[in-house]
Amino acid sequence: MSTAATTISEYIAQLPDERKAVITSLQKAINAHLPKGFEETMSYGMIGYVVPHSLYPAGYHCNPSLPLPFLSIASQKNFVSLYHMGIYADAALMDWFVAAYPKHCKQKLDMGKSCIRFKKMEDVPYALIGELAAKMSPQQWIALYEKAFVK
Numbered sequence: 272m273s274t275a276a277t278t279i280s281e282y283i284a285q286l287p288d289e290r291k292a293v294i295t296s297l298q299k300a301i302n303a304h305l306p307k308g309f310e311e312t313m314s315y316g317m318i319g320y321v322v323p324h325s326l327y328p329a330g331y332h333c334n335p336s337l338p339l340p341f342l343s344i345a346s347q348k349n350f351v352s353l354y355h356m357g358i359y360a361d362a363a364l365m366d367w368f369v370a371a372y373p374k375h376c377k378q379k380l381d382m383g384k385s386c387i388r389f390k391k392m393e394d395v396p397y398a399l400i401g402e403l404a405a406k407m408s409p410q411q412w413i414a415l416y417e418k419a420f421v422k
Contacts, residue, residue: 274316282318290346293392294318297344297353300401308409309341317345317354322409332421341412342404350381350388353400357407359385360419368403375399 276282279298283291298318302311310323314337321338324330331337343354358365372380375396381388389395407415 276316277313279311279313279318282313286346289392290351293351293389293395294344294346296397297351297395297400300397301342301344301404304401304405305342306405306408310338312338314338314340314343317343319343320404322413326409327413329421339413339416341407341409347388350390351392351395352389353387354385355387355403356385357412357415358387358403360415361407364403364406367406368399371399371402372396 274282274285276285283294283298286294298311301320305320308322308326309320312319312321314321319340320342321340323338327339329335329339331339341356343352345352345354358368369380369382375398376394378389378391378394381390
């Protein structure tokens, strides 16, 4: 769902109550565990966690004026989504997450390359998302990003 929100508080305020609680809980789980150096911001119409230009001046290769994206959360039409670029770029992290998911969630994992979709709002594995957020520092993400995406 597209949004005109320019701040995180505006974004959350426009959500239905059920989604506000889920997005806020995801945000808290991520913020509690995300390594120092990432910045929380609005990015691509979602709540984003990025490597700021102060740590990575080159920015995102698709648009260097933007900071390097890492993780995002969004309320979509039929689900809440979490986008984690590190999972997409690191096979070992993907394997860990896929193996850990059933231990935390009753629902079958619904996932694309970097997108994890949560259709049942009562079954979002917040502790697992916190663990996932903690698994990669900005420096590790930059090194992986440059190896995987920068030619």
